[in-house]
Amino acid sequence: KNEVEQSPQNLTAQEGEFITINCSYSVGISALHWLQQHPGGGIVSLFMLSSGKKKHGRLIATINIQEKHSSLHITASHPRDSAVYICAVYGGATNKLIFGTGTLLAVQP
Amino acid sequence: KAGVTQTPRYLIKTRGQQVTLSCSPISGHRSVSWYQQTPGQGLQFLFEYFSETQRNKGNFPGRFSGRQFSNSRSEMNVSTLELGDSALYLCASSLGASGDWETQYFGPGTRLLVL
Numbered sequence: 001k002n003e004v005e006q007s008p009q010n011l012t013a014q015e016g017e018f019i020t021i022n023c024s025y026s027v028g029i030s031a032l033h034w035l036q037q038h039p040g041g042g043i044v045s046l047f048m049l050s051s052g053k054k055k056h057g058r059l060i061a062t063i064n065i066q067e068k069h070s071s072l073h074i075t076a077s078h079p080r081d082s083a084v085y086i087c088a089v090y091g092g093a094t095n096k097l098i099f100g101t102g103t104l105l106a107v108q109p
Numbered sequence: 110k111a112g113v114t115q116t117p118r119y120l121i122k123t124r125g126q127q128v129t130l131s132c133s134p135i136s137g138h139r140s141v142s143w144y145q146q147t148p149g150q151g152l153q154f155l156f157e158y159f160s161e162t163q164r165n166k167g168n169f170p171g172r173f174s175g176r177q178f179s180n181s182r183s184e185m186n187v188s189t190l191e192l193g194d195s196a197l198y199l200c201a202s203s204l205g206a207s208g209d210w211e212t213q214y215f216g217p218g219t220r221l222l223v224l
Contacts, residue, residue: 030209041146041197043215086152090210097167097210099152 003027006087006100013107019074021103023087026068027096034061034072035086037102043086046072077107110135113202113216121222127188130219132200134181140164140205141183142213143175146197155198158183159205187221195223 004025013019023032034046047054047061049070054061058077063070074081087100114133122128134141142165143155154167158177175185181202187194197220201213 033210033213035213041199041218041220043199043201043213045212045214048212088152088210097154097165099154101151 004100029089115216134202138202
């Protein structure tokens, strides 16, 4: 079993829909990151979380440390949101950095 | 501020050769991390350099090495290339002062093809 699991692996949505991507992990962490990768490879760091909730524009990220679970929400989705979203956890004391396999999101107009 | 730059962007090598990739971080950033991305394994952490010292290391063989210069620019080297080394190699920079994995600013990557 992977130490970081993302779901779903693939997601197709219609423009305007509310989208949720989930990340579950089995290791102790000091921080969790959400990354966005567009076709062509460029990666952008969206959020770094150690507790609670963060919001940036139409994107919201939450984390529940006790349940070892994080969600990334996109409100009013747009075709330009189409990308791979990757969850990554940092183990802190272990200095271990583990990536999820990513969620491929396609938002259709 | 200029972003993270990587050179070259594309590279073709043959098995057994070695390759050196270069990364220039954002001005003021002292940490540079390297990652390998393949369709089969996804993103994997190679190593991180801070103030010219390797601070963290992933689970890659010794054929993968790196260094950082006094101006924070970094290079990674892969010796005795194997077909499985074909990948997108990404570097990312951060301020690095905390020692934790801070918000990373990624470069565009170097796509390496080993024939």
